[in-house]
Amino acid sequence: MSERHGIFIRVEVEESVRGDAALARRLEEACPVDIFAATDGRVEIVESNLDECVLCELCLDAAPPGTVRVVKRYDGDAALERTA
Numbered sequence: 001m002s003e004r005h006g007i008f009i010r011v012e013v014e015e016s017v018r019g020d021a022a023l024a025r026r027l028e029e030a031c032p033v034d035i036f037a038a039t040d041g042r043v044e045i046v047e048s049n050l051d052e053c054v055l056c057e058l059c060l061d062a063a064p065p066g067t068v069r070v071v072k073r074y075d076g077d078a079a080l081e082r083t084a
């Protein structure tokens, strides 16, 4: 699991999907505050934007179940996720 974290929010992406170019594009398009970037066909997390997360869950809808988690560090690490 790769993860990047801000002060309030941590985003985790399963290693197995980091190299999925189509998913990288979907995540880049889905997130309204540009937390995901499709860089060289890989899912990159833009650390400097993490704390802009609005908890909209659009990234969870765009990704296969269980591959992306949004963790609220300020709330005891409560996680937003889709399970399979």
Ligand code: SF4
Pocket: 011, 030, 031, 032, 033, 034, 035, 052, 053, 054, 055, 056, 057, 058, 059, 060, 070
């Ligand atoms: S929950 Fe919304 S704002 Fe937060 S990372 Fe996912 S798509 Fe971006």
